[in-house]
Amino acid sequence: MQAASSPPRHPRERALLATIFLLNGVEFLQAGMLAFGAGPIMGAIGASPEEFTIVTAVYAVVAIAAIAKQRWLVERMGWRLFIQVSVALFVGGAAVCATSEALPQFLLGRAIMGMGGAAFMTSARLMVNLMPPSPRRFLGIAVFASALAIGNALAPWCAATAVSHDSWQGIFVLLSVLAAGAAVLAGFSLPTDVAPPAQRTEAHPMVLLTMLGGAFLSLYALQRASYDFYADALPLLLAILLGTASLLYFARHQYNHDTPLLVLKRLAKPRYLTGLALFTLCYIVLGGNNTMLPVLMQRALGIPWEVIGKAQAAGLIAALPAFWIMASILRKRPSPKKFYVAGFASLAICGLLLARLNGEAGLWTHIVPAIAAYGVFIILVMATTAIQTFVDLQTDELAFTHGQQLKNMLSQFGLALGTGGAALALQWRSTEHAAILARRFGSADAAFSAAAGQLTEQFAASHGAQAAQMAVATLAQQLNQQAALLSALDYFGALAAFAVLGGVAMAAQRVLR
Known part of the structure; x- marks a missing residue:
């Protein structure tokens, strides 16, 4: 035999x-x-x-x-x-x-x-x-x-x-x-092979320039919104609208063209479009968490920069064993829903753990496990989506290639949207919390007076007549640090709620299955 x-x-x-x-x-x-x-x-x-x-x-x-x-x-x-x-x-x-x-x-x-x-x-x-x-x-x-x-x-x-x-x-x-x-x-x-001239994609230079101009306006406005949205909201919104219009024109042109740069018409399949939306959502979360995790650890908790790097690396490496466990399960039980639900459940755990922190939280006992749960979310949801999204395009080599290109183009917008959205949320919540905390920032408040008195005594030996000013400056710094901590807790609480909704939606959906 x-x-x-x-x-x-x-x-x-x-x-x-x-x-x-x-x-x-x-x-x-x-x-x-x-x-x-x-x-x-x-x-x-x-x-x-x-x-x-x-x-x-x-x-x-x-x-x-x-x-x-x-x-x-x-x-x-x-x-x-x-x-x-x-x-x-x-x-x-x-x-x-x-x-x-x-x-x-x-x-x-x-x-x-x-x-x-x-x-x-x-x-x-x-x-x-x-x-x-x-x-x-x-x-x-x-x-x-x-x-x-x-x-x-x-x-x-x-x-x-x-x-x-x-x-x-x-x-x-x-x-x-x-x-x-x-x-x-x-x-x-x-x-080293090249494609025969008859099979090559057309360039579409002017339409591509229009798309790039729209991308720059949208991305720059999203990034600038992190710093001056409330002062210059109208110009930024106009830039985003004009940029979005340019991008929609590009998409419409490519969809209707006989020989497009990207074969959008052949990508208009429910499975691919659902996966594309899910990929973009993952990149939004990635951009938001990349912004808020350093804020939480450095600005709010005062952890040194080098230690933060080690902590994030230790947590995020959990994604690697998570993927290999997932790969071993896939061979016998390929249905994706369990991975989606587990991924969003991990994100919810991350949000809940971080939303319940206080100033005494331990880096390795509280924060690193939360980051590990976030790493598990990224790999479970993104790897599963990578497998599921392109199932209907496997026999169409050109559509498969262009589908990968479009997905990674949108990732740039997802990252910018996540970064800008997290920064705006931080501005908003920090302002709200700082205003509430500042009501107690005065000599009429007994706790403030007691703290200022203690700090003045501590600074008296080294700063002399400026001891009182140093005490007030120290308390102001603590106020800003507390406002940053509360804002980060709000963000991660909202992230947990979003993750729960995402898990329910993925359990109920019937496209990626």
């Missing part, structure tokens, strides 16, 4: 899997490191938070352009050259950023990085399909998801380590080394 033949394999499977891992890992590593280390970087290049929003918006717009043109470029360059040129641009941009001493130079470096690195995640996922159709493709998906979990977890620790050693440039050195490794591996594992 003849033994069953083994499934077909890619001739350079190990090199291909390593390329997939590095490309996706670098994408999540760079996003997390730049978000976590933004404050120290701003100080080093002399940029205000408001000015730094331009960097964020420009990178996102360049990223959207690069992702939108990915298929167009691969058709003309082949996979190997496309990845090698992308890595060269990414490393070149990183070098510009690392040597920057002012905002304009850093802005240029991030734009160049976006040209090369924005499509890393999309490329890594599409490379899984370079493996022959067989159960081994799931190994490629597992490597892709593992890179997501590891990159997302290590980002805050790596950034905190670099910053704490007064070497924020190390962020870009690390990214360059890893990306260069991916380029070397790509030389061994990726094909």
Whole structure:
């Protein structure tokens, strides 16, 4: 009796899997490191938070352009050259950023990085399909998801380590080394074939420029809203409306065109659209939590920067074993609902744990378990959605590719919306809580007078006549810290309620099943 033949394999499977891992890992590593280390970087290049929003918006717009043109470029360059040129641009941009001493130079470096690195995640996922159709493709998906979990977890620790050693440039050195490794591996594992001219996608340059202009207006307004929404609400809302109109025009043009840059008409399937909405929702949560977790730990609880990086990394790494447990269950029970419900339940646990904190909360006993629950949410919901969303597109290679591109383009908007929304909520709730706390900030309040008296005595020896002023300043700082803590608790309480609703909705839905 003849033994069953083994499934077909890619001739350079190990090199291909390593390329997939590095490309996706670098994408999540760079996003997390730049978000976590933004404050120290701003100080080093002399940029205000408001000015730094331009960097964020420009990178996102360049990223959207690069992702939108990915298929167009691969058709003309082949996979190997496309990845090698992308890595060269990414490393070149990183070098510009690392040597920057002012905002304009850093802005240029991030734009160049976006040209090369924005499509890393999309490329890594599409490379899984370079493996022959067989159960081994799931190994490629597992490597892709593992890179997501590891990159997302290590980002805050790596950034905190670099910053704490007064070497924020190390962020870009690390990214360059890893990306260069991916380029070397790509030389061994990726094909060089280009598409025949008759099968190539059209460029649509003017419509693409319209879309990019709309993306910049929308993203810049969302970022600026974090700082001056209440003062300049009308201009920001007009920018968002004009940007949204431009994006809708692009979508309508592409939907009705016979040879579009993105085949939106072939993507209009209930399963794909539901998965797209869920992906965007995950990125909104990711952007919001990336904003609020440092606020809670640093501003509200006064935890040192380096310790915060280690704590976030320790919590988020829980996503990796969660994925492998999920993968083992998938083989026997592939229905996705249980993973969705478990994921949103984990997010609810995260919100509840953090919403019940107080000033005496332990970092490793209270906060890290909550971050671990959040990491489990990210991997369970995003990995499940990645598997389910593209089921109806598996036999349509062009639609599958464009579906991946569109999903990752929308991720930029999701992150910006989550970041801006969390910052606005922080402004609103901090103002409300500070106003309530300030009512007791005066000599007429017995508790205030007693605290001010004690602090004045403590400062008398070192500050002399200024002891009373130092006491009041210290109490004002404590008031702001308390307002930040209460605002963060409000946010995570709302997050828990949202997670409960999300879990119920995913249990009831009948599309992703």
